Amino acid sequence: MTNLHSILFLFSFFLFTQQQWCLQPLPAVEDGFVRINGTHFTLKGAPFYANGFNAYWLMDVASNPCQRSKVMSAFREAVRSSLVIGRTWAFSDGGSNALQPSPGVYNENMFQGLDFVISEGGKFGVKLILSLVNNFNDYGGKDQYVQWAKELGQQMQNEESFFTNPMVKSFFKNHIKTILTRRNTITGVMYKDDPTIMAWELMNEPRCLSDISGATIQNWTSEMACYLKSIDGNHLLEVGLEGFYGTSLSQKNPNNLPHGTDFIANNQILEVDFATVHSYPDQWLSNRDNYVQLDFLQQWIHDHIEDAQNILKKPVLFTEFGKSWRQPGYNVSQKDQLYNVVYSSIYRSARTGGVAVGGLFWQQLVHGMDSYKDGYEVILTEPSSTVSLIYQQSKKLSATHKRFIAKKKTQSTKSKEIDANKLV
Numbered sequence: 001m002t003n004l005h006s007i008l009f010l011f012s013f014f015l016f017t018q019q020q021w022c023l024q025p026l027p028a029v030e031d032g033f034v035r036i037n038g039t040h041f042t043l044k045g046a047p048f049y050a051n052g053f054n055a056y057w058l059m060d061v062a063s064n065p066c067q068r069s070k071v072m073s074a075f076r077e078a079v080r081s082s083l084v085i086g087r088t089w090a091f092s093d094g095g096s097n098a099l100q101p102s103p104g105v106y107n108e109n110m111f112q113g114l115d116f117v118i119s120e121g122g123k124f125g126v127k128l129i130l131s132l133v134n135n136f137n138d139y140g141g142k143d144q145y146v147q148w149a150k151e152l153g154q155q156m157q158n159e160e161s162f163f164t165n166p167m168v169k170s171f172f173k174n175h176i177k178t179i180l181t182r183r184n185t186i187t188g189v190m191y192k193d194d195p196t197i198m199a200w201e202l203m204n205e206p207r208c209l210s211d212i213s214g215a216t217i218q219n220w221t222s223e224m225a226c227y228l229k230s231i232d233g234n235h236l237l238e239v240g241l242e243g244f245y246g247t248s249l250s251q252k253n254p255n256n257l258p259h260g261t262d263f264i265a266n267n268q269i270l271e272v273d274f275a276t277v278h279s280y281p282d283q284w285l286s287n288r289d290n291y292v293q294l295d296f297l298q299q300w301i302h303d304h305i306e307d308a309q310n311i312l313k314k315p316v317l318f319t320e321f322g323k324s325w326r327q328p329g330y331n332v333s334q335k336d337q338l339y340n341v342v343y344s345s346i347y348r349s350a351r352t353g354g355v356a357v358g359g360l361f362w363q364q365l366v367h368g369m370d371s372y373k374d375g376y377e378v379i380l381t382e383p384s385s386t387v388s389l390i391y392q393q394s395k396k397l398s399a400t401h402k403r404f405i406a407k408k409k410t411q412s413t414k415s416k417e418i419d420a421n422k423l424v
């Protein structure tokens with residue numbers, strides 16, 4: 001080795017060790033990732049409880065630079081109401097204006113829309129849950145994946161081969177990898193390293209009616225969860241389930257029906273960090289009156305909190321609930337009653353450090369989005385009893401997080417004082 005070489009060698013060694021040192025992960029308390037400690041979430045070193053919103057449209061709208069102010073308004077209005085968890089789609093599959101127009105081919109314009117959503121989420125202090133594919137046909141979904149493989153000669157019975165066909169599974173894994181390893185063109189941070197993202201969701205509302213035993217969904221979930229965690233160990237992962245129980249407990253489901261998923265077994269998979277529940281008594285029990293629907297809801301939420309606490313020993317997030325004004329007999333006090341049941345059940349659990357993390361209503365829109373109205377929308381700048389209820393309940397829930405932070409600070413000040421006393 002010449003002198004120059006050895007100098008270069010030493011220099012690069014020095015750089016290498018410096019870099020290693022710089023790359024030391026920050027203490028968990030400070031790094032801004034939402035994590036799990038036992039049966040609750042933590043953020044800033046203290047138990048984290050918060051409500052939030054669904055806005056599936058964020059990426060789609062942000063892909064048009066003239067419309068981006070709507071995304072900012074959504075975050076601004078949400079945060080003002082203490083809604084700091086946002087759930088949205090990180091997919092749109094097939095068709096000319098999709099994120100993934102064909103397998104493995106990505107639309108950069110749409111991806112920059114998602115970059116913007118994540119970058120703004122970070123600025124406004126909203127934690128995001130990004131869902132990776134749809135069970136249903138909106139924005140492509142499992143049916144689109146199956147069509148793609150059929151066009152390449154695969155023989156399949158129906159769209160539920162999404163969960164089993166090896167080519168389809170490899171398409172989906174490629175999507176997972178593409179999203180997780182995307183480098184945000186605005187922040188420069190890879191999605192898998194971005195603490196603005198709170199969690200990945202495998203699928204919006206997986207169901208498999210062709211195998212109600214649950215084995216198909218169980219196997220698929222397990223395979224995809226392992227794959228995702230092999231790329232990203234920073235983020236939490238959830239499945240996107242509505243909370244339907246398997247055949248042995250299907251009497252707890254609306255109309256006693258199984259859907260090929262199993263709230264217990266699916267969420268027991270090691271790589272699944274927390275459970276999710278959706279609640280639509282107005283659709284599930286559409287021919288029953290409001291009181292029957294509310295009774296069902298109360299029991300449904302109670303069962304899931306109990307099972308998360310006692311069997312799963314994992315946190316549970318109520319990732320969708322709502323009531324549509326399009327249902328016959330609707331009035332706004334029914335909507336408020338439904339929101340109240342969800343929020344107060346969560347608060348009862350959260351107040352004492354329990355498993356219920358928060359609730360995300362379906363769905364938040366902002367002014368000027370009439371074409372997105374689906375009957376369930378809430379526009380936070382349009383005053384209503386529902387909007388005030390959201391504001392009050394969410395403020396109350398977020399105060400629990402603030403109380404836990406304050407308690408933590410007092411404890412650490414005390415232990416520092418003790419340490420200081422020891423030194424004297």
Ligand SMILES: *[C@@H]1O[C@H](CO)[C@@H](O)[C@H](O)[C@H]1NC(C)=O
Pocket residue numbers: 028037038042045046
């Ligand atoms: C996790 O919880 C345990 C027990 O509740 C507590 O002692 C510990 O400080 C917590 N850790 C973090 C990082 O919050």
Ligand SMILES: *[C@@H]1O[C@H](CO)[C@@H](O)[C@H](O)[C@H]1NC(C)=O
Pocket residue numbers: 164215216219
């Ligand atoms: C699920 O996986 C197990 C173990 O690999 C296998 O034996 C079983 O056949 C699979 N079931 C389905 C329905 O895919």
Ligand SMILES: *[C@@H]1O[C@H](CO)[C@@H](O)[C@H](O)[C@H]1NC(C)=O
Pocket residue numbers: 290291330331333334
């Ligand atoms: C709304 O509906 C409930 C029954 O579902 C009824 O008891 C109540 O009086 C209605 N409120 C108004 C303002 O119409």
